[in-house]
Amino acid sequence: MDALARLERTIARRRNADPDASYVARLHDRGLPVIARKVGEEGVEAAVAALSGSREELVGEAADVLFHLLVLLSARDIALADVLAELDRREGVSGLDEKASRSE
Numbered sequence: 001m002d003a004l005a006r007l008e009r010t011i012a013r014r015r016n017a018d019p020d021a022s023y024v025a026r027l028h029d030r031g032l033p034v035i036a037r038k039v040g041e042e043g044v045e046a047a048v049a050a051l052s053g054s055r056e057e058l059v060g061e062a063a064d065v066l067f068h069l070l071v072l073l074s075a076r077d078i079a080l081a082d083v084l085a086e087l088d089r090r091e092g093v094s095g096l097d098e099k100a101s102r103s104e
């Protein structure tokens, strides 16, 4: 989790850097549609790796998904904390906890 928070800060810092020197700046320069497409492509690559790639390939593709998703959130000015809060909220409303305690 710390790694994601650190990466979010790095992305925020690099967003307005020189596009020739920064991949993050280059993505932002190309705009939201390109970033969104990239997230989609990386998601498909992760799915393919899950089905037919090695463990290492899937780990690499998963890292690409998380990185590009953070770039997308940054481009829409959405904080990672907002996404984590949504996951926390779902944990609270999920029936999973209730089912687990019933089976104990």
Ligand SMILES: N=c1c2ncn([C@@H]3O[C@H](COP(=O)(O)OP(=O)(O)OP(=O)(O)O)[C@@H](O)[C@H]3O)c2ncn1[C@@H]1O[C@H](COP(=O)(O)O)[C@@H](O)[C@H]1O
Residues within 6 Å of the ligand: 007, 010, 011, 014, 021, 022, 023, 024, 025, 038, 064, 067
């Ligand atoms: N995690 C990453 C990361 N993962 C992948 N990439 C870059 O993503 C690109 C991979 O592109 P692909 O092969 O998918 O596609 P491509 O054809 O090269 O590029 P596109 O035209 O599709 O965008 C490479 O240029 C990688 O360098 C990343 N670039 C940066 N980061 C992180 O972002 C930080 C800031 O990076 P800069 O903005 O470059 O300073 C870095 O310190 C890293 O922590």
